Amino acid sequence: MVNEQSEQLDAVFHALADPTRRAMLRNLAREPHSVSDLAAPFAMSLVAASKHIRVLERAGLVRRQITGRTHICHLDARPMHGGLEWMRHYEQYWHRSLDDLETLLRAEDAAAQKPAGSDRK
């Protein structure tokens, strides 16, 4: 029972950390797709694509509606909300980061001027 919220974030961010899965979500944003249709654009076996879909499902980003032998996958974007909010919190630090980085680079510059122990192995 570590943290329900945190595990949700783990699952969502992990699901998004793969180009195949992001592309699948892009396709699902247009309209629902069967597993085969979802898999078709990718140079991998149906089994591999199916595993990706399961990862998306585990993150709650995809819902599956079974009709006969075909599984129709629907996008459920709601779990992204938490991730989006998490990241949005850091928007304020982008500019601060720029300032920090400037300071940092100036410091490195200064260090580079010094002849002392700035040598690399």
Add this chain to the structure above:
Amino acid sequence: MVNEQSEQLDAVFHALADPTRRAMLRNLAREPHSVSDLAAPFAMSLVAASKHIRVLERAGLVRRQITGRTHICHLDARPMHGGLEWMRHYEQYWHRSLDDLETLLRAEDAAAQKPAGSDRK
């Protein structure tokens, strides 16, 4: 080279898909920390924490300033921008997801009522 942008997203989302690393970023948002300071709150070895920091660095979310034997880590939130924009694109689908889900659940309801699946439009 697959796609520069895509690999950046891979790295950022992967870096964020771990509670330890997210906590580290939270701490770095307050102020820069040395590696030891960053590692201190966690029940793991310094080596393990150091690996997490390297993942954050690989994603560009942390910059390191070496001063003597201590490494000061700075937050650089900028790489989050791409991820945030990616997710923001799906905000519009949250409500659509709700509608779809309703339809989906109603369909499942209907299917549950029917004795043998034979209803296609």
Add this chain to the structure above:
DNA sequence: ATGTAACTTAACCATATGGTTAATGAACAA
């Protein structure tokens, strides 16, 4: 000069991830 503190690298381990092929099952078509 010696010791200690801050980190990294190296080696190792268990489990997870991303892929494969082969076999299976269930639904549809003939």
Add this chain to the structure above:
DNA sequence: TTGTTCATTAACCATATGGTTAAGTTACAT
């Protein structure tokens, strides 16, 4: 019935991940 299609499970493989301890490197303190 027979065959084909949609998708899964099973078994396997290579590599990545997240952790460990031990050993090394470099800077600082005494």
